[in-house]
């Protein structure tokens with residue numbers, strides 16, 4: 001569904017994309033991950049035909065985005081990372097507006113729009129003004145907007161950003177339904193756990209280069225090498241820190257008012273041993289968990305060796 005070859009984008013002298021390659025098969029839910037400024041939105045805007053590449057090729061379902069943008073637009077639904085909602089519209093009117101823009105006749109829209117509202121769980125808000133909707137509802141309305149012309153490919157730029165956990169679960173459920181409908185979905189985020197639960201494959205971009213690409217398990221196991229454990233004891237954090245300092249797989253320890261942050265190089269087996277030994281040494285633990293690692297931190301670690309080629 002997507003084929004990208006040696007795609008580059010320069011803004012003046014700045015290289016935002018440096019010859020990236022990417023292939024996404026039909027029906028895949030693809031997570032595009034990378035820290036702020038890595039090049040996710042740039043890539044997605046090129047695929048959405050809104051930005052011209054400096055060099056290289058990007059094709060959607062075999063159609064070149066620069067040679068035939070009109071044909072590509074019919075195939076894609078694009079949700080940018082900002083709200084394109086029109087506050088004076090009611091939810092239904094908003095979808096009619098977009099449906100009409102795509103040339104969908106009124107009678108057809110009258111049938112389609114209730115179905116779309118149902119898909120994104122907004123039926124009971126059909127007559128609500130867009131500006132009265134919550135952030136999560138607006139995101140879902142934007143998603144419905146992307147679907148009016150029944151595109152094969154959805155390009156969703158940070159659709160889960162700023163959503164609370166319940167809204168994220170709702171978004172995930174909707175994406176699952178869309179996948180079942182056979183859509184190919186490319187979705188970006190800078191938070192890996194947010195994506196890992198929604199996608200089949202992940203591509204990681206950093207400084208305009210693809211640094212990893214594979215299925216979720218492969219990438220996660222690679223990232224797990226850099227897992228960070230957050231440990232809290234009942235009043236003995238300093239002692240526990242000292243106890244762990246010389247243990248195998250413990251690369252680095254930081255302690256603050258949240259607890260002890262342990263940069264841990266071991267796998268599940270070694271992690272469970274650490275927990276077992278802490279308890280065995282009489283430490284009473286309040287919590288022992290993997291911290292939600294921000295991708296930016298993780299990739300600063302992972303790509304440390306890549307900086308020389310800038």
Ligand SMILES: Nc1ncnc2c1ncn2[C@@H]1O[C@H](COP(=O)(O)OP(=O)(O)OP(=O)(O)O)[C@@H](O)[C@H]1O
Pocket residue numbers: 011014016034035036037038039040041042043081190
């Ligand atoms: N129109 C532009 N002019 C100049 N530089 C730009 C322009 N658009 C993007 N850039 C730069 O290109 C780089 C990639 O930006 P991009 O928006 O693709 O990143 P991103 O991975 O989507 O980040 P975020 O998670 O913050 O949205 C950034 O350094 C950005 O400042």
